[in-house]
Amino acid sequence: MTDVPKSHPRYESLRIRDAIVAGVKRGVTSEHGLIAHGRGEAYDYLLGERTHDFAVAAIEASARLLKQASHPVISVNGNVVALVAADLVRLSDALGAPLEVNIFHSSDARERAIRDCLQEHGAGEVLMPTRDAELDFIDSNRRFVHPEGIFRADAIFVPLEDGDRCQALRKMGKAVVTVDLNPMSRTSRTASITIVDNVVRALPLLLQTLESPAPDEPRPEFDNLACLEAAERAIRSRHD
């Protein structure tokens, strides 16, 4: 953070923005990733930059889904690693789920920079894209995955996903948990569970939920579309 005091009303947003720009400098974030981050900033601003009840409900449902999965995998791109690398490593440990790099604008150098950044934050092995396993229903380079990771996963935690790949994963019968600040995006509408929240707030909450004992009483079925409706209402209404 260059010269913005903690008292600045936009301090937290500016701190996060600097983390993303630092991600470009070290080669983990792409130019298109910066634009995507800006879109997220606008939606977060309209949400009042806080975690709403619909996000808490989605986080609880996500914790249950990921705990029950037999082979969960965490799919990461440059933006999430620039923002929450340490939390991703903790999540991988908590779930016993491998981290796998999978980015939209493919680049070997950026994939390696993302892996290095995760390992600096304590990750062990990080799975990388291979030519040995391909997803169906998708033409882009994102179809190349690791045979022991996304390819055979039954549940994938993939924050800040793109619509095409989310659809492909769902068509392959995999459960997809995403974090997306735009409840109207194709990803949000296609995922099994969408946490409409800033990944910087959602990841610590997900970790906390995973580490707490599960409540005894049965939970109601999670309804993703109802959750997205509530999120859109929050964006469309004024906050004080």
Next chain:
Amino acid sequence: MTDVPKSHPRYESLRIRDAIVAGVKRGVTSEHGLIAHGRGEAYDYLLGERTHDFAVAAIEASARLLKQASHPVISVNGNVVALVAADLVRLSDALGAPLEVNIFHSSDARERAIRDCLQEHGAGEVLMPTRDAELDFIDSNRRFVHPEGIFRADAIFVPLEDGDRCQALRKMGKAVVTVDLNPMSRTSRTASITIVDNVVRALPLLLQTLESPAPDEPRPEFDNLACLEAAERAIRSRHD
């Protein structure tokens, strides 16, 4: 545009995004400019990506204000030049107003790249920041302006402005016309006239309005805050 067909539902948005990324490659757009563009994309999406009546009213009021100014100046940054360089040159000719480069994250190289880009699109002299004239009420490098440009201007057209400088210009008694997709921003709320629209749609409309004969009947006083209220209502309501 790399590989997106014109039939793609997001074609126009993706075309504009590519123009901004091309701006980074040629050194006119900064990393923070990309994030700002992303924020704009989100607000534009919520506005239904069309020019609303409140924007048309603001454009008409802007045309009157800029025509009546005795020394109007057009202040440009990297994002506007990446998006609408040719329209800025036409506007400069239509108003007899100089173009002046003034950017948030100062860099001599980027200032020169912006000037070069304008001149490739037909601009004559482009005013550059100097140490000979300083704005009051502002600490950042943006206070350094050209003595024959922004410094002595009575009206400034400055699309995609930042809040601090907009406030400083207003405190110095200058009229400020801006284009900003976020009606809640400090710039929007401080400017004399805020055109809440995508600069890619607003500039051609402003040019067209300037080139049309002024209507005979007197116009009602323009109320910027009422206009911003209408824009926020449009963002907060659903579109079909």
